[in-house]
Amino acid sequence: EDKVVQSPLSLVVHEGDTVTLNCSYEVTNFRSLLWYKQEKKAPTFLFMLTSSGIEKKSGRLSSILDKKELFSILNITATQTGDSAIYLCAVAYSGGGADGLTFGKGTHLIIQP
Amino acid sequence: DSGVTQTPKHLITATGQRVTLRCSPRSGDLSVYWYQQSLDQGLQFLIQYYNGEERAKGNILERFSAQQFPDLHSELNLSSLELGDSALYFCASSVSGYYGYTFGSGTRLTVV
Numbered sequence: 001e002d003k004v005v006q007s008p009l010s011l012v013v014h015e016g017d018t019v020t021l022n023c024s025y026e027v028t029n030f031r032s033l034l035w036y037k038q039e040k041k042a043p044t045f046l047f048m049l050t051s052s053g054i055e056k057k058s059g060r061l062s063s064i065l066d067k068k069e070l071f072s073i074l075n076i077t078a079t080q081t082g083d084s085a086i087y088l089c090a091v092a093y094s095g096g097g098a099d100g101l102t103f104g105k106g107t108h109l110i111i112q113p
Numbered sequence: 114d115s116g117v118t119q120t121p122k123h124l125i126t127a128t129g130q131r132v133t134l135r136c137s138p139r140s141g142d143l144s145v146y147w148y149q150q151s152l153d154q155g156l157q158f159l160i161q162y163y164n165g166e167e168r169a170k171g172n173i174l175e176r177f178s179a180q181q182f183p184d185l186h187s188e189l190n191l192s193s194l195e196l197g198d199s200a201l202y203f204c205a206s207s208v209s210g211y212y213g214y215t216f217g218s219g220t221r222l223t224v225v
Contacts, residue, residue, distance in 0.1 A: 034213065042115060042203065042216040043156075088156065092214075098161055098169030100146055101205075101214060105155035 002027040006089050006104035014112050017079050021107045023089030024071040033065050033072050034101065036088040043088055046074070076109075084111045116140065117206050117217035125223045131192040134220045138185055138206030144168070145187040146214065147179055150201040162187055194224045 003026045013019055025033065032050040036043035047056045049065035049072060056063050060079075065072045076083055086108050090101040116139035126132055138145050147159040149172075158171035162181035173179075176194075181187040191198060201221050205214040 036216075041201075041218045042117075044115075045213060045215075048213055090156075096169075097163075099144070099207075099209075100158055100161055100169060100171075101156075102158065103148075103156035 002091070002093065002102045004089055004091050004102050004104035006087075006107050008107060009105060010108045010110075012110045012112060013079060015079060015081060017111075018075065018077045019079060019109065021074040021076075021087050021089075021109070022071065023073070023104055025089075025091045025102075025104075026070065027091040027093050027102055029093040029095035030067075031092045031094050031099070034090045034092060035063055035072075035074050036090065038086040038088055038106070039084075046087075048092075079111045081111045081113055084109060115215045115217065117142075117204060117215050119202075119204050119217035119220050121220060122218065123221045123223075125225060126194060128194055128196060128224055130194050130224075131190065132194065132222065134189040134191070134202050134204075134222075136187045136189070136204030136206075136217060138187070138204075139215050142206035142208045142215070143185065144207045144209075145181055145185070146205045146207075147173075147187070147189050148203040148205065150203060150219075151199075156203070159189070191222070196224050198222065199224045 035046040047063045052067040086106040089104040118137040143164045159173040161169040179189045204217045
């Protein structure tokens, strides 16, 4: 059975700290790994990673994928209160005419002023 | 606005009832996916449709059904509702999974 495991499940830090969120996976027909940020409602897209070892960056956020060890990390530097959210890791798969996403349970990140 | 429209935003109904959730995908997207998000289970895949045809089923209960219409909008029907069906239901769409998935803002279902 496909599995995506995120850790930690919950994290409380102070503004300005750097955080690292982890995602490991066991998914057949792997195509890519995606990170989403979920605040009040819909998950919003952050990154899509398809190749190992290539870091993707967007401002203070960055992410990298290791396809040999089957994990990814999401780093957030100089955290701000607006970074408080649930961060979701999802693995995109395809096969047999179907495709979709398998999600982890998410990391609930709280940034304290 | 992501371009994926879900209605209604909130729904409160009694146990045993039936409800219909609606999703209009982003313009040009042929695939629609339904997910259920509860506090303890995270986002669980329910079902995928592509251009009107069912493509994949996930953890969808037999009391639940879905369809995609010729105009590509989709409906998720939930019947004989139980308290445990209370959750956020998301619809996502894609033109091709290779280019990612766009989520709607969800329908919060509360069964009382």
